[in-house]
Amino acid sequence: ETGVTQSPTHLIKTxxxxxxxxxxxxxxxxTVSWYQQALGQGPQFIFQYYREEENGRGNFPPRFSGxxxxxxxxxxxxxxxxxxxxxxxLCASSLAENSGNTIYFGEGSWLTVV
Amino acid sequence: RKEVEQDPGPFNxxxxxxxxxxCTYSNSASQSFFWYRQDCRKEPKLLMSVYSSGNxxxxxxxxxxxxxxxxSLLIRDSKLSDSATYLCVVRPFSGGYxxxxxxxxxxxxxxx
Numbered sequence: 554e555t556g557v558t559q560s561p562t563h564l565i566k567t568x569x570x571x572x573x574x575x576x577x578x579x580x581x582x583x584t585v586s587w588y589q590q591a592l593g594q595g596p597q598f599i600f601q602y603y604r605e606e607e608n609g610r611g612n613f614p615p616r617f618s619g620x621x622x623x624x625x626x627x628x629x630x631x632x633x634x635x636x637x638x639x640x641x642x643l644c645a646s647s648l649a650e651n652s653g654n655t656i657y658f659g660e661g662s663w664l665t666v667v
Numbered sequence: 668r669k670e671v672e673q674d675p676g677p678f679n680x681x682x683x684x685x686x687x688x689x690c691t692y693s694n695s696a697s698q699s700f701f702w703y704r705q706d707c708r709k710e711p712k713l714l715m716s717v718y719s720s721g722n723x724x725x726x727x728x729x730x731x732x733x734x735x736x737x738x739s740l741l742i743r744d745s746k747l748s749d750s751a752t753y754l755c756v757v758r759p760f761s762g763g764y765x766x767x768x769x770x771x772x773x774x775x776x777x778x779x
Contacts (some may be wrong), residue, residue, distance in 0.1 A: 555710075586765035595671070595754050595769030596711065609763025643710055645765055656765055658710040 556580060557646050557659035565665045566634050574629045574662045578646030582657075585627040587619060588643040590661075596643055602627055634666045668693055673755050673770035680777055684745045688773045690738040690755030697768075699758040700731050702740050704751045705772065711754055714740075745777045 556579035566572050578585050584603045588596035598611035602621035616632040625646070631638055641663055647656045673690045680686050692700075700717040715722065717729040717738055728741040738755055755770040 555712075584763075584765050586763065588767075588769075593771070595771045596767075598766050598768070601763035601765045603763070609766050611766070641708075645767075647765055655713055656767065658712070660710050 555657040555659065557644060557657050559642075559644050559659040559662050561662055562660065563663045563665075565667060568634055568636060568666055570634050571630065571632045572634060572664060574631075574642050574644075574664070576627045576629070576644030576646075576659060578625045578627065578644075579657055582646035582648050583625050584647050585621055585625060586645045586656075587627070587629045588645065588658075589613070589638075590641040590643060591637075592640075599629070631664075636666050639664060639666045669770070670694055670768045671755055671757055671770035673753075673773045675771060675773060677774035677776050680745055680775070682745055682747060682777055682779055684777075685741065685743045686745060686775065687742075688740045688753055688755070688775075690740075690770055692736050692738065692755075692757045692768070694757065694759055694768075695733075695736060696760050697757045698760045700738050701756040701758070701767075702727075702729055702738075703754040703756050703769075705754055706751050711769075714753070742775075745775075747777050747779065750775055750777045 558577045586601035587599040590596040601609040621627045641661045644659045702714040703711040704714045705711045717731045721730045726743045752772040757768045
């Protein structure tokens with residue numbers, strides 16, 4: 554309903570593996586950001602992409618990386634998974650040029666690391 | 668100290684009650700303020716923006732006090748459907764337009 558779609562919705566990975574999560578932003582939105590939400594916590598900002606360039610990053614290690622494509626869709630990659638990486642990963646999109654625009658979240662990808 | 672702090676609750680209230688949530692933020696260089704609502708195992712959804720002049724949307728009233736770095740949300744005539752987690756959110760001036768700083772959320776449970 555927000556126009557932001559994420560895949561997969563649920564996945565289970567083993568410690569040490571790598572994972573790629575995908576996000577399609579709302580039509581026309583050129584800014585995508587990723588958040589990690591652990592159980593019982595609020596979402597934590599991982600990083601943001603604007604026109605295919607990372608232009609903001611939260612307090613996450615380099616094994617969290619991302620990409621934004623020309624159609625503004627995005628990927629979040631996490632290497633060397635740790636048990637604490639188990640969380641809901643949320644993608645959000647907006648149109649940066651309009652400061653009054655709402656930021657829309659996708660339904661998220663639930664990652665469990667065992 | 669967390670950048671955005673909220674009482675985690677839960678707040679258990681009967682239908683029709685008035686309930687108030689408070690939130691404080693530490694970064695005085697913050698640009699915008701919001702309340703988001705998050706239902707269990709769902710994504711956060713914008714409830715309302717918060718302005719210094721105060722703003723109201725139906726049964727919901729939000730207030731910002733920049734001097735005290737304090738944000739509030741008042742819900743009047745609570746409905747069962749208001750049961751959710753309410754997230755206090757701050758957008759800083761720097762770090763990217765989509766960078767939002769979330770509190771841990773306040774849980775509200777409205778019972779019959």
